[in-house]
Amino acid sequence: MTATLPRETSGDDAIPAAVRRAEPIVWRNPHRGCAASVLAASAFSKADMRGAEARWRRFDPLLAKLFAGTQDGRIDSPLLPLPADLARRVLGGAPGSVWVKADHDLPVTGCIKARGGVYEVLTYAEALAGAAGLLRPGLSYAAFASGAFRDLFARHTIAVGSTGNLGFSVGVMGRALGFAVEVHMSHDAKAWKKQRLRELGARVVEYPGDYGRAVAAARDAFRDRADAHFVDDEDSVDLFLGYAAAALDLQRQLAAAGIAVDAAHPLYVYLPCGVGGAPGGVTFGLTLLFGDAVRPVFVEPVASPCMLVQLAAGLDRSVSVYEAGLDNRTAADGLAVASASLLIARTVGALIDAVVTVPDADLFAWLKALWTGAGMRLEPSAASGFAAVGGFVGGAEPADLAAATHVVWTTGGAHLPDAEFEAALAHA
Structure with a gap:
């Protein structure tokens, strides 16, 4: 389930040929900058994220009253260690630990x-x-x-x-x-x-x-x-700010698990990307908290890599996957977006470590593997992060991975009807 993927690291802003051919690719972002410099130039700040967190807490009593599934009104999900055998498969033999931020089972909606x-x-x-x-x-x-x-x-x-x-x-x-x-x-x-x-x-x-x-x-x-x-x-x-506040939840959970995040212990976070709001907000929040120690990796279907296309082509205007000759047809319906948010691309484009594109077949394969191996009920789009890890780490320097933590952020699935889930399993 892990392919050997081409890597394009040039600073050229042209859309890579492999993307135009709808082939899986690891695109190392040539525009990534120093976190401190990017954040200093941003229109948003840690105060904005803290303000969003404060609003969430004001509404805890309301959410607790309306939705029995919340814990004291908090909409958050557990951080779960992936079983060792699955972690080895996800990493393709590379070192490191794999955790799952389980927003596929988020209270109230079952999605990020x-x-x-x-x-x-x-x-x-x-x-x-x-x-x-x-x-x-x-x-x-x-x-x-x-x-x-x-x-x-x-x-x-x-x-x-x-x-x-x-x-x-x-x-x-x-x-x-x-x-x-x-x-x-x-x-x-x-x-x-x-x-x-x-x-x-x-x-x-x-x-x-x-x-x-x-x-x-x-x-x-x-x-x-x-x-x-x-x-x-x-x-x-x-x-954007609602998503950004999720970084504080993950920070708390990492600390509770005794997981260090610093220059010697990088944190790779794999984020399924549609229009970009959820992964963009999470990326911004995590970078505010961990700086360059966090390495956000966006994951997109080969038919709908709207954020990759936008970042590669530049930020002067909106660019769609149709302009790259792609059809935007994917089983990952939550990621079937032709054009990325320019707000997100311009805000966090220089904070994204890489974009990995994955074929639909891999989504179904990992959906089945996570169900049979860990009991995780995922939508195809939520399985995309697992499909991306092996190809991404396969091109990383061993020193970058020795003490790394990998977090795959799942995005939906708990509310998937039985018939839909069984049909997805049958595709694997």
Whole structure:
């Protein structure tokens, strides 16, 4: 399940030929810079991440009241050691330990998108409540679930463009507070994801074409509505900061496990990438905490490497995978994105260590291996990180790996219907 992949390390900003041929590749980012310098030039800071963390904690009482699966209102997942036999297979014989940040089993939504989608809904609700004079000193935010708060929220709509998981995260939180919710999706998004949104009471709007068209149409429809909020997956600061706060959770868990992260003990984090919001936010947060000791590796399907294409081509304009001759067709529906977020590419592009592209067949193979070997129920997109590790470490210097920790960040799967999961297993 681990291929020998071509490596392109040139500073040339041309899209690599292997990418255009839809072949797996490890693209070592020639634009990576010193973490301190990149962060110093950023529009965002550690104070922004800490502010997001503080907002999460204000809403702990509300989340604990609404969702029984949370631990004291925290939306977080465990950090799990991968069984030794699987770790050896993942690493392809290279040294190091492998851990799993298990957002495939995240409370409330069973996917990483809760960290951004739920957070943005809460941010909007807090802003509305403040403007309406409903906030007062000492107020428990559990009050957001009842009375005048719900009456206020019922007069407003939250909309989002999504391939499924972000829409579900926005929908679950929005409907729990009484908002009207619209989710704009491409016609080829998974039918079961559309159905679960309708069961929540959300309105699903379908479009011909891909995810990007659905987002653009929704953005236009809600541009001037004072009674509505559009969650813009391509350009949302709130989504970005909600994801960034997840770095604090991982920092706490690494410390509890006795895992050092410093120049002598690098941390490689493998992050499935669609439009880029979730991996971009996590990358930014981890870099704020660990500097150059963290090595973020983005993982994309060979048919949809939108972040690789964008970074390779430059940041002057948005560049799609279609321009590279690719079709954006992949079983990893959460990663089937033609154009990366320019906000994310410009904010964290110089912090990404590498981008690894993987074929769909590897996603299914690792999905089955993780299920049979560790009992992890993953969507194909969530298995992509495991498919990337072996090829990536195969080209690393041994000294870089001897004391390294590898964290594969899973992104969805716990809520996958049985029939869908069994069909995915059958593909392996």
